[in-house]
Amino acid sequence: MRHDANLTADRPTFVTHLECSMTGERYEADQLHGLSRVGRPLLVRYDLEGAKAALPRDELARRPADLWKYRELLPVRATRNIVSLGEIATPIIPLDKLAAEAGAKHLWVKDEGRLPTGSFKARGLVMAIAMAKELGVKTIAMPTNGNAGAAAAAYASRVGIESVIFCPADTPEVNVREIAAQGARVYRVNGYIDDCGKLVGQGAKERGWFDLSTLKEPYRIEGKKTMGLELAEQLDWELPDVIFYPTGGGTGLIGMWKAFAEMEALGWIGSKRPRMIAVQAEGCAPMVRAFEAGERHATRWQDAHTIAMGIRVPQAVGDFLILDAVRESGGVAMAVSDDAIAQAVEDAARKDGLLLCPEGGATLAGWRKALAEGLVSADEKVVLFNCATGLKYPLADQSKTLDKDGAIDFAAL
Numbered sequence: 001m002r003h004d005a006n007l008t009a010d011r012p013t014f015v016t017h018l019e020c021s022m023t024g025e026r027y028e029a030d031q032l033h034g035l036s037r038v039g040r041p042l043l044v045r046y047d048l049e050g051a052k053a054a055l056p057r058d059e060l061a062r063r064p065a066d067l068w069k070y071r072e073l074l075p076v077r078a079t080r081n082i083v084s085l086g087e088i089a090t091p092i093i094p095l096d097k098l099a100a101e102a103g104a105k106h107l108w109v110k111d112e113g114r115l116p117t118g119s120f121k122a123r124g125l126v127m128a129i130a131m132a133k134e135l136g137v138k139t140i141a142m143p144t145n146g147n148a149g150a151a152a153a154a155y156a157s158r159v160g161i162e163s164v165i166f167c168p169a170d171t172p173e174v175n176v177r178e179i180a181a182q183g184a185r186v187y188r189v190n191g192y193i194d195d196c197g198k199l200v201g202q203g204a205k206e207r208g209w210f211d212l213s214t215l216k217e218p219y220r221i222e223g224k225k226t227m228g229l230e231l232a233e234q235l236d237w238e239l240p241d242v243i244f245y246p247t248g249g250g251t252g253l254i255g256m257w258k259a260f261a262e263m264e265a266l267g268w269i270g271s272k273r274p275r276m277i278a279v280q281a282e283g284c285a286p287m288v289r290a291f292e293a294g295e296r297h298a299t300r301w302q303d304a305h306t307i308a309m310g311i312r313v314p315q316a317v318g319d320f321l322i323l324d325a326v327r328e329s330g331g332v333a334m335a336v337s338d339d340a341i342a343q344a345v346e347d348a349a350r351k352d353g354l355l356l357c358p359e360g361g362a363t364l365a366g367w368r369k370a371l372a373e374g375l376v377s378a379d380e381k382v383v384l385f386n387c388a389t390g391l392k393y394p395l396a397d398q399s400k401t402l403d404k405d406g407a408i409d410f411a412a413l
């Protein structure tokens with residue numbers, strides 16, 4: 001078996017402390033943390049001068065291509081606490097036919113569906129679980145629309161941490177079964193993901209579970225930030241002009257934005273940033289509403305509904321971090337219809353052979369809308385994020401049957 005030194009070599013982390021994303025208040029590293037005192041996400045900070053000296057950019061090319069290659073910029077201290085199911089560097093796939101149809105040149109998909117458990121939730125949860133192990137957690141709990149719970153269950157089981165998972169009652173069967181199969185206790189709840197989050201909070205108080213909800217612990221962002229590091233490295237340290245990100249809790253968007261700042265401090269990239277486009281579904285678009293109203297915080301979206309379950313998040317604790325990043329980047333928050341999402345999924349699969357998940361479809365629908373509205377031009381370099389494999393979602397049954405014993409008109413097939 002090929003040896004992956006990223007998992008076994010002792011390399012230092014340059015983590016120094018944590019900081020409240022709202023007030024800047026300082027918190028110690030190497031301790032269990034949830035939200036800050038004012039109830040907002042904590043961000044992990046590093047000695048970037050030290051990391052710069054220890055990790056020249058070119059060294060990365062000599063390390064195996066997985067997310068643990070960025071160890072110096074990740075929070076895990078002890079090598080023995082690293083957990084892995086093979087977090088590969090995900091490929092960037094051009095959608096050449098769809099681009100040509102629209103008269104555009106560079107339309108790329110970063111296909112995160114190839115990660116363990118079939119979604120990019122693996123990036124965040126591999127880090128959160130490694131840190132939970134490092135800090136002595138016995139049981140984790142989390143609310144999920146499906147993919148996060150699956151990743152949490154898999155990594156937790158792998159390191160011997162118990163997991164309790166709550167999902168909305170209408171979470172697709174395959175996700176619920178996958179979570180259970182990977183060793184978690186999973187419950188369907190008659191509510192939305194934030195209702196599930198309240199149950200996690202109550203259980204955490206009563207039973208001492210560690211709350212792994214999106215942005216309520218600091219390390220999922222650090223895992224998700226590797227999307228930004230990896231993207232820059234894959235594109236030879238030249239970030240694209242525009243990124244379309246399917247936005248639920250926003251961990252990935254916030255994480256990439258953080259990665260860009262850290263890479264600039266390290267001297268790995270310049271000051272050019274992509275415009276960040278937060279894509280939501282018309283049936284659940286709290287960030288779009290807040291963006292358009294010029295607000296820094298988003299109010300809860302009532303009666304949320306969309307086929308893109310991963311972005312059905314009525315309220316996000318990191319709302320201001322999403323909106324700040326979008327605005328600073330010169331991007332926008334935009335909503336697309338479920339019909340446009342379904343059409344995008346169908347087109348990418350039929351024409352370019354890439355089966356997107358509905359959330360990935362939302363980014364393609366978003367790009368089409370942005371192109372039509374002149375928010376993006378045809379010669380700009382665009383990266384869409386496909387965050388899960390399309391195989392985890394129900395597909396239309398288009399099969400036809402044949403009777404092997406009858407006469408078959410092969411010309412009609």
Ligand SMILES: *Cc1c(COP(=O)(O)O)cnc(C)c1O
Nearest residue numbers: 147248249250251252310359387
């Ligand atoms: C969780 C999820 C999202 C949203 O990601 P955030 O970073 O939490 O906004 C998008 N797509 C899929 C498939 C997901 O599972």
